[in-house]
Amino acid sequence: MKNVYRFTEGNASMKSLLGGKGANLAEMTRLGLPVPPGFTVTTEACMSFLETGSYQKTLQTEIEQAIRDLELATGKAFNSSTHLLLVSVRSGAQFSMPGMMDTILNLGLNDQNVKALAKLTNNDTFAYDCYRRLLQMFGDVVFSIPKSQFDSQIAKHELNFDKNVSDFSKREFEILIQSFHQVYQINQYTFPQNPYLQLEYAIQAVFNSWNNHRAKVYRSLNQIDDALGTAVNIQSMVFGNSGQTSGTGVAFTRNPSTGENKLFGEFLINAQGEDVVAGLRTPQPLESIRTILPEAFDEFQKIAHLLEGHYRDMQDLEFTIEQGKLYILQTRNGKRSAKAALKIAVDLVTEKISTKEAAILKMRAEDINQLLHPIFVESELKKATLLASGLPASPGAAVGKIVFTAERAKELVAFGEKVVLVRRETSPEDIEGLLAAEAIVTTYGGMTSHAAVVARGMGTCCVTGCEAAKIEEAQKIVRINNQLLTEGDIISVDGTTGRIYIGEIETELSKLDENFQSLMQWCDAIAKVKVYANAETILDLRTALDFGAQGVGLARTEHMFFGVERLRAMRQWILTEQKSEALAQLISFQTVDFYQMFKLTKDKPMIIRLLDPPMHEFLPHGNREIQKVAKELSLTVVEVEQSLAALAEVNPMLGHRGVRIGVTAPDIYQMQVTAIIKSAIKHWREGLRITPKIMIPLIAEASELILVKQQLIEQIQTIFQAESIEIPYEIGTMIELPRACLVANDLAENADFFSFGTNDLTQMTYGFSRDDIGKFIGDYQEKGLLVNDPFQVLDIDGVGQLVEMAVQKGRSVKPNLSIGVCGEVGGNPPSIAFFQKIGVNYVSCSPYRVPIARLTVAKEAIHRLS
């Protein structure tokens, strides 16, 4: 087993072994780009170390050999007084985990050779600054000495010397460094003077960082396998902090917020890499290099262009200029806002850099989700009170209560609150708070700060560098431009403009542009599974069709009974003996309902579910309403109360609902079917040829389906005779009880189509009531007993087995049986992938999830082709 690869030995395809960073460093080296030489210790070595808990001898030998080669390549050496070799040690896993693991710079310095470095660079303060940084990072990363212990030494000495640390003299640095050694001693450690020992410790620390808490949380959130491990990149140092012709920067080949095809980035003169990322100093725009170091800038532009073409995607580059000479330290596919992702994906196709398939694969479901995220209503925005402005770090609009810590954010969100996390700056420790918040506001940091990168990745609205916000965390207050806000105050944050407003502003959806339409059309052309929507109101049906739904997978009919007159008729039907009068009223309402719905959906299929909820859901509650209803229906209060008592249920979810109502009170289903068929006939007469699809819910036994279907068919035939017309129609069943899956072959014989109701199926399979799950799901997720909420992400291991069984059994009887999925998981990408695998014909989801579903089914089709 080879544990160490020089940059000259690897390439971009070796990400799983060398990590993303290492593979790309090797690739750039292969392309002849100015990459400081170095080598990568493999992910396999990491896992072997983590499993055995010890550092293999052979690994140590390989590393020593690689260091010797590096010394040869650079003409420098550890401990050399003339050509001192310093290295950076950086983690780099297969999948990018920004800031999640540890980095050590300037490794190789010690009490002796810091002097050599000072002499070599002719810059005492630079050398000592490097050394004090090494001591800090090494102490933190290798020995877990709290950063604050070093910080408080800095603060103490800044006070003593009455100057900022960046202005310390050599002597002052020596005193500071002495105090750092004392910090080590207090913690019962000693800083190793031997560079090889430093390296060994550092590599082990990076290995161990794979299993630190925040890395684990990140992997769990991003579903990255714990068994991958991280590689370690050892690279000879170049110094962006070596004077005014030096600096370090981060750049994107296109604008990561807007997608504009123009270099975008930031640069800090006389700084090391982590100064940019940490957001401690606010950097200059990239363009500023053009005036300071025009040659370096030109070279950088060329390299950026080359890398984008090479990787066929927008790149995120880290670079350092050391005394006028450009070095590229990293390239990777850049994270971007959803808007930018869409524009870049489509532009790369237009520019013939990428294929449509690649464009589709590049888009993330979260990006689409973000595009569908709300913006502030323009007219409301005009009336709003502007509080402050910062950098527009991640687009979108959000409203929430101010919180100052990630922990508090998590707490309030657990109670159903929406929060805006307001912090000086964010760090990887805040990851769970960032996830929980609706929006993020930071006082410091630029467009590439931690907060900005993470927020864009998650599609969370974010404003950074809002320096007007003076936070007093301990007091839980923030002063912004003379306003004093405390925890719990509501603010509105516009991540697209960087503006922050007092109070709540109404939001609306952003308009979907041509790029969006193009991408969606490419998706539809490639997809094998259709995307329907769950919708029944005119508004929802319009939204669904606007978002490109190819049909309606679930039109519920119960909401149609909640208008005042309808509810009265429904109650009359339930509570009185004037049932036919009540039904006559209901039928006239329903005929209009279905006529209007068909008018919108036209030739697109629409599956109408017959009445599903238990009758008590339509009855009044509370004395006043009971009295009102009794009076309206000429009943006594006692009669209404008796009916209420008779219809009350202990477990309504498992009660008298769905087809069970169709069995015990057939006239309500007959009324609905009459309305459906009559309204469809009206359309046929007007030239619109509609095939109504009628769905019977909550079937457990074939006998139920046979009985109710027969009754409906008889009713339909009566209508056909009365109207002297016959039109095609279908009667299918919802599969939403475990038993329905188990006897799906029997059901298929009697059904024109199946539609999985995954919500109820999940409730029954788990024995989870959605109304009550809140009492324990928090504990369950915290203790890792449930990875996902099974109502959001299909439980493939359990519920999925039943679904797959039902598909197989159904198709064993009817090979061409139309099978769909409605329910919330119908819009969830990994769930959709599973549904496609087992052969469903369509997924149906809420209108707002239709575009995500269209993307996902297209991606699945591409994956299955390749």
Place this chain on the structure above:
Amino acid sequence: MKNVYRFTEGNASMKSLLGGKGANLAEMTRLGLPVPPGFTVTTEACMSFLETGSYQKTLQTEIEQAIRDLELATGKAFNSSTHLLLVSVRSGAQFSMPGMMDTILNLGLNDQNVKALAKLTNNDTFAYDCYRRLLQMFGDVVFSIPKSQFDSQIAKHELNFDKNVSDFSKREFEILIQSFHQVYQINQYTFPQNPYLQLEYAIQAVFNSWNNHRAKVYRSLNQIDDALGTAVNIQSMVFGNSGQTSGTGVAFTRNPSTGENKLFGEFLINAQGEDVVAGLRTPQPLESIRTILPEAFDEFQKIAHLLEGHYRDMQDLEFTIEQGKLYILQTRNGKRSAKAALKIAVDLVTEKISTKEAAILKMRAEDINQLLHPIFVESELKKATLLASGLPASPGAAVGKIVFTAERAKELVAFGEKVVLVRRETSPEDIEGLLAAEAIVTTYGGMTSHAAVVARGMGTCCVTGCEAAKIEEAQKIVRINNQLLTEGDIISVDGTTGRIYIGEIETELSKLDENFQSLMQWCDAIAKVKVYANAETILDLRTALDFGAQGVGLARTEHMFFGVERLRAMRQWILTEQKSEALAQLISFQTVDFYQMFKLTKDKPMIIRLLDPPMHEFLPHGNREIQKVAKELSLTVVEVEQSLAALAEVNPMLGHRGVRIGVTAPDIYQMQVTAIIKSAIKHWREGLRITPKIMIPLIAEASELILVKQQLIEQIQTIFQAESIEIPYEIGTMIELPRACLVANDLAENADFFSFGTNDLTQMTYGFSRDDIGKFIGDYQEKGLLVNDPFQVLDIDGVGQLVEMAVQKGRSVKPNLSIGVCGEVGGNPPSIAFFQKIGVNYVSCSPYRVPIARLTVAKEAIHRLS
């Protein structure tokens, strides 16, 4: 296809083709017994007729040939004036359906040859009596002319002639017969004079009777396949009504009530068969023949003994003596009371007539159930007021409200009432009422009347021939020995003694005798599946062990918290912060509980389920109780109400219960496990080596089981260390959610045993709440959508699939995994058969069902051996 078999052509093994009656007539013919000659039309011919709706030509030819053979065999002929052949036409299906289908006697008579019969027998009134009976039966069976139309003619003429029909003269019979012909005309029918035509009509009518309402109800109740059809037996008539040396009788080779090994039966001088069965005349005991016709009696005794030995079971015989000569008309295995069934089964083994296996197979689960039926408490019986006495037709004791019609019986039972059906006599039309009643009382009829036979078959307590009861059905009153009782009055009926009492008498279980113990021991020796009981109270545990439970499959722990002090401690734990104080109290109660339980079960396995119900079940309801609890626990009413509101659930069945409580509040499970282990340790120290089996309920995910099991193990290890002892224990899981079945392989890796909770599994699989199912299950059963209540009989098609899957998945990981079933279907015979087939180790049921389960598992073992 041969449609007709002469009695000389068949044998006892041909029941499916010839029906039970036909096959046994053939067998007796083969044995050389005095059976009047005849032939059988097959069940296949019946089904072919019912399917095609027409009488096949070939069938007609075969029948005509058989009649000619019959004429040859008897030396008689249709329409002969010297040797007139008359036949009976009787249905006879594969499985006995007593009285459910139709019979016609004396077929072949007509206006002409009735005179020949009169001359031949030298008995005018005999001949005309036969003819008028034929006209009545034929009119009823073939043309569905209401019996009452004939009866009212009889009544009219009895009034006119001022005498009973049995005393009519030839002339009076002629007038009656003339009036019967008019009844035919009024109904637009003519009685066919041609005997061949009579026969054709009669056979078709018997075929059609297979599908009459009461036959269908009977088949559905007894799970007899509708596709079997009935055979038709055509047999030359012998006449029990031909004078004082003639008669007809019914006999059992042993006493069908007590099982005593002594001929038991009844006999009517000068009567035809249906006179005995209909119960219109009260017959004499069988022994009375001995004095009247000693030779015939001797012959009958010999034949009875021979047939019992031949069939190796108690026989039920029908016979006729025609002018001193004995004919056997039917033999079949006799229906018997449970007590008799048990005694006969055991006696036949003792007498070496039958094997133990045959004895076990002969016993029905219903018999065992009946044996466990109550008797009146002796001391209470002494104080009771005797109302009247009748014949002890079917043993047992029951209490109920008087009803006078089968219909009313059904109605009241549907409302949860217990009823006693009081009737003059019963007929097959009453079958549903007989099923519904707790007890049956008839004014007329003997021990072999319809009511008596049916009641014994069903194990319903029955008193017949209680002639003191004068019923006025229209007024809904009954006068008994000067007492006037009306519908709804409560009486107590003792079917073992034939006594009827006013009011309600307390009942208790009958003692189980040596026969019972013998049979049960044979069962246990043969069985492959063990029988455990669901029990936790000391009383239930004792009952279970007395009934031979081999272990305890489910000891619930929630009932243990309902004592006053325990409930207080439980509420303290739920509602207050003094949780450890509450737990300390609970643990001391529970340690005593488990100590006592183990003391009873000793070395038998006992599976203890940890707390299962949601917390709100322990909380107070109603203002007064809430106030009381608040005061007791030093809380405010508002605080208690807030807790109640916080713990309330929409669907408690799918809520925060079972292991979900173990996850969110681990201390309650730890308390229980501590009590279990500590009490077991106490027993070990006292010499009783107990292996506690701890069961975690409501597991859906392996992760839940792993977490909670680990917590319990840690607790147990802590106890072992503190107590300086280690004892064996097991931790298993309940499989009661569909998902648990689907991931049973994952669960098996982490469980020492599985126990299926079929009640909850059925609720979830069907989406049926047991608390709410009452709202529609009636409709479902009436409409035939559900054949059985799935909570009583395992739904093999649906729930059974999940159970089988879980067994296979569990054993795929642990081939020797102990798997049991608790839940009500654990005591249901067809369900047990399924469980045995799929390989469960034990079934566990309520204590009173343990003996039935022991019988059933033994039967299954025998079936699987053969």
